Amino acid sequence: MDSYNSIVKDLRKDAYSVKGRLQSIIYDNRFVSTFDNYALVANERCGLWYVQPHQIHASVYFKSTDGHTGQWRFSLRRLNFNLLPILGRNGTVVLVDSTRKGKLMPDALLKTAPIWCAVLNYILFEDQSDDLEVPEVFKNLQKDNWLATPREMVSESEHHAIAQKIPEFAREVTKLQLITKNEITKRLGKKMPIVPQWQYPGKEAVEERSDCFSLCCLTASAREVKPRDWPYSFPYIQGAADDHELWATKEIAQGKLDHEVFWERIYYEPEDDVRIVDMATGDIYPWLSEEEMILRINKIYDDDSEEGQLMVETKPLGDTGLFLGKIADNIPLNLLKGSIPELAEIILLSPNYTIEIPEPISSKTESSIIDGKSEECKEVLNHDRQQILVKTFKIESSKKGAKELRGVLSDIIAHYNPQKKVLVLCESGTDLSAGICLCFLSRWFTLDWKSSEMPLHVNKDIIKQHLSKIQDFHNVNPSRNTLQSVNSCLMGGRILQSASGDSMYRKLHLFHGYHLSLICRTASLHFQIFNTSLFIMVRFLCLPGYLQSGKVFAEKSSGLRKILTKKLNYELDYIDPPTIINTKEELPFQLAADEAEANEKWNLIVENNLNRCWWVHTEDGEYKGFKEAVEYMVRLIEEKGPYDGIIGFSQGAAMSAVITNVIGKLAPNHGYFKTAVLFSSFAFTLPVDSEETMLEINAEIKNLDEYSKKVHLVPNYKDYFAPPLEFPTTVASIFGAEDAVVPPVRSEYLMSLYPERSVVKFQHDGGHYLPNKKVFLNPIVETIKNAVELKASL
Known part of the structure; x- marks a missing residue:
């Protein structure tokens, strides 16, 4: 710890000190303030630092990575439709952001925001190429698919490449019904295009127009090493606020120094003995050292925290009975109860804060561990006999926390009652809490937010549509990891657990067309579901080959993986082989x-x-580690299953064939797979003639009939390659005509052991690899789809 602190101190002594950063932010805010007569909108996250809270109309999130060369896209997660009514009311909006040293403007302003404008304009004026509603001045812009970029900063070729993608982006938005041309017009107040322009220090005149809505993309920071009117000995820092988590470290304001804390609590501190800003100049005291400044910031922050300010914000989601919010301190229960009448449940995700329950109120507390995360559940009875459930998960609002959310979501959803009022709190108010509300809405509410008596079918499009509607109400931005947790929970068919750990749902291995009569009982919950069509995600095990990991197999099977996961919403579980090769x-x-x-x-x-690997073939003909690998797979399937199918390559394909044959016997509660997809598969064989070797036979014989006369299964492993008499699995065998590692005849021999009706063969022209071309994969995918979905509906 001492070495860490010394490193931090040394870093602060260099040009990029915290004092230098904060003073640079103050300097840049003065430039932004010259645009105060316009509606100022901050681009998260960096831009928020450059607009003081009293100046800001709203915040949006145009991400620079969505504008990086070759990665252009219209984000379906960051829709920013809250900007439309602000444009409608003001005509011109100034969008504030910054960037680090060396660039004049961030890609978020150069390309991401212009893409957003172009897509909405394209939707607004679609099918109206000759429409008189499009003013003559915008005809050329319309021919360019409404894309406008600053040509001095975006090349002609890049501009053209982006413009070509606008129709595709627009079609995706309309297909998902995220917004229509009528809704755009309604939110803007009139039908006019949204046209971007660009401003930066040294180019300060905004062009005001009456024939369009103007989105002025403003970069707050100067590109100079030292602006002419910079009076300090320490350097000016361009884009000083960028990635503030890296410089506003945990020993500053308890790690909570952000734009709100700085502008609302630090900058205007009135007490002479602790304030850091000279009120006469508006700048940080020049004589204040870095260490003294940080001590003062900590004193201000700690004193404010001790005063017990209400550090929670709650926001309703329409008439759904759902509320989400941000918590930044311990909160008395009565305060929340008073702000939300008839509140029935509070879900808190925070390792730092709690809901304070007064002693006179009786309560019953249960604690449990769910997927490694501690959970505390308090059932509270108020003086007015109103019962409130307070459920706390010690999960932080971070990338790590978003991943941990996956482990508890199923339990949270299992207890949700759409007829009751529920408040969900996290430390950001925009990420984890939004993710949980998104789960509730997607599973229990229609797209117009009418509650359903039965759980609804969910896919990625439905989740995107509900997220869009949440963003219409509040400026939330669940992270990619949070959304992955949401998708996994809603479409992954997990076991749901009660707070006491009892099984709430059996693992449901049901698919399209199945109807279920299910009674679920736990210590605290009794309910029934009758005649409910449940749509559970199709799941596959994926077994890599020799000297491969699950990660490598995922990369090498990218063509098939993308079709199955993105087009069909299947879940692929890539497994590392358990046998380690030590030397x-x-x-x-x-x-x-x-x-x-x-x-x-x-x-x-x-x-x-x-x-x-799955086994090591020794010189004496043994398959070392094979039986242990089979036991490993059976345990894994029993713990993580059910799985609908299995996919394997080479040695992993041979193991997949074995598991396909024996899983119904070794794990009877799981049953047999619906399909097995085997790339370059083989069986364990020996020559009939002991004078011959398998190496010679495999190299010389191409004909299956001749090969079958020359070999037989290894006796000790024969049962593993024998399918049951009533074999329900469709086996797809894929092999390469030029495969020298596993010659085609070896795959054909393995297939000859299965009933002919169960086997579908596909041969490609190549060698020992996984083909990734769609034209070859499409019939394989169709075979998989038919096997999974047709058998599910029988």
Whole structure:
């Protein structure tokens, strides 16, 4: 810890000190303030620092990565439609952001915001290329798909490439019904295009127009190393606020220094002995050292916290009975109860804060562990006999917390009652709490937010549409990891647990067309679901080959993976092989003739976690680790299943065939797969003639009939390759005509062991690899889809 503190102190002594950053932000805010006669909108996150709270009309989130070269897109998660009525009321809006040293303007302002304008204009004026409603001055802009960019900063070729994508972006928005041309017109107040312009220090005149809505993209920071009127000895920092978590560290204001704390609590502090800003100049005292400034900031922050200010904001989501909010301190229960009448449940996600329950109120507390996260559930009875459930999960508002959310979402959803008022709190108020509300709405509410008596079918489009509607009410921005947790929970078919750990739902292995009569009982909950069509995500196990990890297999199967996950919403679970190869001498081949080169390659294999396999074939003909691998797979399937199918490559395909054959017997509660997809698969064989070797037979014989006469299954493993008499699985076998590692005849021999009606074969022209071209994969995908969905509806 001492070394960490010393490093932090040393870093602060350099040019990028906290004092230098805060003073640079103050300096840049003066430039932004010259646009005060316009509606100022801050672009999250950096832009929020440059607009004081009393100046800001709203915030939006145009992300620079959505405008990076070759990665242009219209974000369906960050819709920013709250900007439309502000444009409608004001005509001109100034969008404030900044960027770090070396750039004049961030891509968020150069390209992401212009893409947004172009897509909405394209929707607004679609099918009206000859319409007189489009003024003559905008005809050329319309021909360019409404894309406007500053040509001095965006090249002609890049501009043209982006413009070509605008129709595609617009179609995606309209297909999901996120907004229509009539809704755009209604929110703007009149039908006029939204046209961007760009401002930066040194170019300060905003062009006001009456024939369109103007989005003025303003970068707050100067690009100069030292602006002419910068009076300090320490350097000016362009884009000083960027990535504030990296410089506003945990020893400053308890790690809570952000734009709100700085402008609302630090900048205007009135007490002489602690304030850091000279009220006469509006600048940080020049004589104030870095260490003294931080001590004062901490004193101001700590004193404010001790005063017990109400640090919670709650926002309703229409008439759904759902409320989401931000918590920044311990909150008395009575305060929340008073602000939301008939509140029935509070869900709190925070490792730092609690809901304070007064002693006179009786309560019953239960604690449990769900997926490694502690949960506390308090059932509180008020003096007015109103019962409130307070549920606390110690999950922080961060990337890590968003991933941890996945482990508790199922439990949270299991207890939700759409007829009751529920408040969800997290430390950001825009991420985790928004994700939980999104789950509730997607599962229990129609798209017009009418509650349903039964859980509804959910897919990614429905989730996007509900998120869009939430953003119409409040400026939330659930992170990518939070949305992945939401998708996994709503479409992943997990077991739902009660607070006491009892099974609430059995694992539901049901698909389209199934109807269920299910009674769920726990210690605190009794309910029934009758005749409910449940749509549970199709799930596949994916087994990599020799010297591969699950990650590598996912990369090499990218073509198939993308179709199954993005087009069909299937879940693919990529598994690392359990058998570890400890030395390069265990390999059946040399990595290189040169020992040093071989060692280098082996070290690379180990570093990348690729020294794995399903078994090691020894010189005496044994398959070392095979039975342990089978046991490992059976345990995994029992714990994480059910799975509808299995996909394997090479050695992983052979193991997939084995698991396909035996899983119904070894894990009877799971049953057999609906399909197995085997790339370059094979069985364990020996020559009939002991004078011959498998190496020779595999290399020389191409004909299946001849091959079948020459080989037989290894006796000790014969049962593993024998499918049951009533075999319900469709087996897709894919092999390469030029595969020298697993010759096609080996795959064909394995297929000959299955009933002919169960096998579908696909041969490509290549070697030992996974084909990724759609034209080849489409019939394979159709086979998979038919096997999964038709059998589910029988």
